[in-house]
Amino acid sequence: MSFFGKLFGKKEKESLDQGLQKTKEGFLSKITKAIAGKSTVDEEVLDNLEDALVSADVGIDTTVKIIERIEERVAKDKYLTTNELNKLLQQEIEAVLVDAPENNSYNFGSELPAKPFVILVVGVNGVGKTTTIGKLAYNFKKAGKSVLLGAADTFRAAAVDQLTIWSERVGVPIVKQAMGSDPASVAFDTVQSGLAKGVDVIIIDTAGRLHNKAHLMDELGKIRRVVQKQIPEAPHEVMLVLDGSTGQNALEQAKHFTATTDVSALTITKLDGTAKGGVVLAIANQFKIPVKFIGVGEKMEDLLVFDKHEFVDSLFKLGN
Numbered sequence: 001m002s003f004f005g006k007l008f009g010k011k012e013k014e015s016l017d018q019g020l021q022k023t024k025e026g027f028l029s030k031i032t033k034a035i036a037g038k039s040t041v042d043e044e045v046l047d048n049l050e051d052a053l054v055s056a057d058v059g060i061d062t063t064v065k066i067i068e069r070i071e072e073r074v075a076k077d078k079y080l081t082t083n084e085l086n087k088l089l090q091q092e093i094e095a096v097l098v099d100a101p102e103n104n105s106y107n108f109g110s111e112l113p114a115k116p117f118v119i120l121v122v123g124v125n126g127v128g129k130t131t132t133i134g135k136l137a138y139n140f141k142k143a144g145k146s147v148l149l150g151a152a153d154t155f156r157a158a159a160v161d162q163l164t165i166w167s168e169r170v171g172v173p174i175v176k177q178a179m180g181s182d183p184a185s186v187a188f189d190t191v192q193s194g195l196a197k198g199v200d201v202i203i204i205d206t207a208g209r210l211h212n213k214a215h216l217m218d219e220l221g222k223i224r225r226v227v228q229k230q231i232p233e234a235p236h237e238v239m240l241v242l243d244g245s246t247g248q249n250a251l252e253q254a255k256h257f258t259a260t261t262d263v264s265a266l267t268i269t270k271l272d273g274t275a276k277g278g279v280v281l282a283i284a285n286q287f288k289i290p291v292k293f294i295g296v297g298e299k300m301e302d303l304l305v306f307d308k309h310e311f312v313d314s315l316f317k318l319g320n
């Protein structure tokens with residue numbers, strides 16, 4: 001059985017298909033239109049396809065890359081049918097999506113690469129960071145793992161309050177301090193407490209102010225250093241949360257955060273509410289960072305481990 005074999009049961013497939021409904025409708029209808037009335041692939045089909053991908057938020061660079069690969073194939077096989085083109089397109093889209101490195105590939109139920117496994121969560125306010133942390137905690141706990149949260153976004157009282165609500169809802173402990181206290185101090189306490197308790201997973205929330213890059217860099221750098229004082233290899237994951245419904249804006253945020261800190265994985269949220277899901281391809285291609293999770297709704301269950309094959313399969317599937 002493949003790594004994801006067990007993970008992608010009927011329920012997850014349904015959840016993915018439903019969550020991607022809007023993106024699928026836009027994406028598929030554009031591609032169908034691009035090749036309508038044609039039996040073989042010619043210049044016009046490729047031009048239409050290029051337009052279709054760009055307007056589905058796949059981004060220009062990524063679209064050009066995909067189209068070039070298809071052109072190479074068309075040059076070799078002049079009688080490529082539009083049906084074959086569809087399959088080829090799926091393969092090329094899948095090839096754009098990056099895999100997590102083998103020593104850091106995990107899912108909720110699998111053995112984690114380290115104990116405690118420390119995840120630092122970064123991202124701008126409002127993208128669904130807190131909700132994602134709550135969902136991660138729920139899913140890890142459901143899979144039998146012990147989880148500890150750290151509220152190191154001390155800049156806004158609401159951030160600590162919201163994370164506290166999630167910790168109660170999911171039933172996992174949280175380490176917090178008064179609003180305005182040093183985020184690195186909260187991170188230190190969280191790791192110390194996680195080590196003492198022997199937990200499996202530590203998830204630390206951080207502030208995501210964008211207006212001052214130097215400040216953000218200092219803050220994240222300091223958090224990293226205090227975490228490493230206790231666990232030299234940690235954080236094992238720096239997870240950037242992006243709001244998929246903001247399309248190209250999410251790309252801008254990714255640019256900003258990757259320049260500020262070493263981001264090792266992405267979670268793309270709110271894919272359920274948008275037709276802009278193609279942005280997942282643009283981000284993966286541009287930053288070569290694996291997408292680990294996707295948010296497809298507001299409920300605790302609505303966080304899926306990202307499987308590129310299932311994702312592309314769902315994109316090209318009509319209806320539910």
Ligand SMILES: Nc1nc2c(ncn2[C@@H]2O[C@H](COP(=O)(O)OP(=O)(O)OP(=O)(O)O)[C@@H](O)[C@H]2O)c(=O)[nH]1
Pocket residue numbers: 124125126127128129130131132158159162269270271272273294295296297298302
């Ligand atoms: N539809 C949908 N809504 C989501 C998803 N993820 C988060 N949300 C909603 O997005 C809103 C913002 O989420 P938060 O988790 O509060 O965002 P945040 O980034 O922590 O922002 P602050 O709490 O303001 O720092 C909430 O209403 C969430 O319910 C998702 O995958 N799908």
